[in-house]
Amino acid sequence: MDIVLKNRLYAAPYFDLNDPMEGRYLYPPGSSGLDEDIQRIIKGEKEKIKVCSLSKDPENELMWSHYSEGHRGVAIGVKIDSLKYKVRPIEYDGLHKLGMHNMHSDAAIDILSHKLDVWGYEKEVRVFSKGNKTTIDVEVKEVIFGRSTSNQDKGFIKDLVSKVNPNIEFRNAFS
Template sequence: MKLYHYMDEVFGLKNLSNRRIKASTFDNLNDPFELLGIETSTPNIRLSLNKMKLDVSRKFGILCFSKIWSNPVQWAHYANNHKGICVELDLSNKEDTREVKYYSERLKSNLIYDRNFPLKLLLSKFKHWEYEQEYRTIRELNNFEKEDGLYFQPFNENMKLSKVIIGCQSKLTRSQVESSLSAQEQGVEIIYSRPAFKSFEIVKYQNK
């Protein structure tokens, strides 16, 4: 399964050189409704959910991917206004990576009695995030590499780098990206992107 991960230009080159992508914790994601996607007007439920979110954030990390690289909004939000890069990753363990579901309303509070309640919350987001077509891998933090208080997932047999896409407003050159690749990734395809001529999409720059 091929999925995509966006990075800015500075950390993008550094992560390529170190053969890895960054993992996040749930308390540092950009959606304040993470793990709080059920109706919480009842104080006890609200208290329990906030405690659960804190506990999960201390124990678990998350890798965020997209099914596509053509959406300009994602480039703007996650790749420094199209100045960064997007990497294509070939993930062989499909059971380890799950698709996010999107909802127009918060889930009913009685979901807490469902045995799949924690997983459903982990994979639920507001419908307005649907453009991201997100997939997630969730693991205990001790399964990631740690550096300067941050967590990283190295490239390996289950997550191989297969392509690097340079943002349409990036000043990075193909040679800069090539020089950041390790020996294991030499030969990986590197392409430039551009705005499409007939749609609101980002596409491959064929002549560059």
């Protein structure tokens, strides 16, 4: 209900995300690597970033199984202001290859925009924010019910959400 009441989503530090390879990167072949000062700067920049992970696919069976109590929960469809936040789709091409040729102010975001292909089913889009704020402002557009959400829960959620914002739409996943 916090999402609907306050129009916000949680944004986590990268090291709290569930992929153990999160935030890692590769040096180019034949390179002696990046010096310790550059590595320290990159680490510091990554630590300033908060990440909100979303999926482009509200019909993904695995995502419903992993993240919504076995299809009994809901997914929340939101709109993000891309002028306020950096929004990037994840590239499932392995770890980011970082070298002096692609060092720039958003190098940490580039690193956090690449994942191993095993995660590709997520169809993830990330919203990046810098600073101490741990939330991302959103506009809630819809509530999507899982295929096993009980009618009682659907009714309760519809009543509650409609009282907060009658413009939010409701639908069933996989219909």
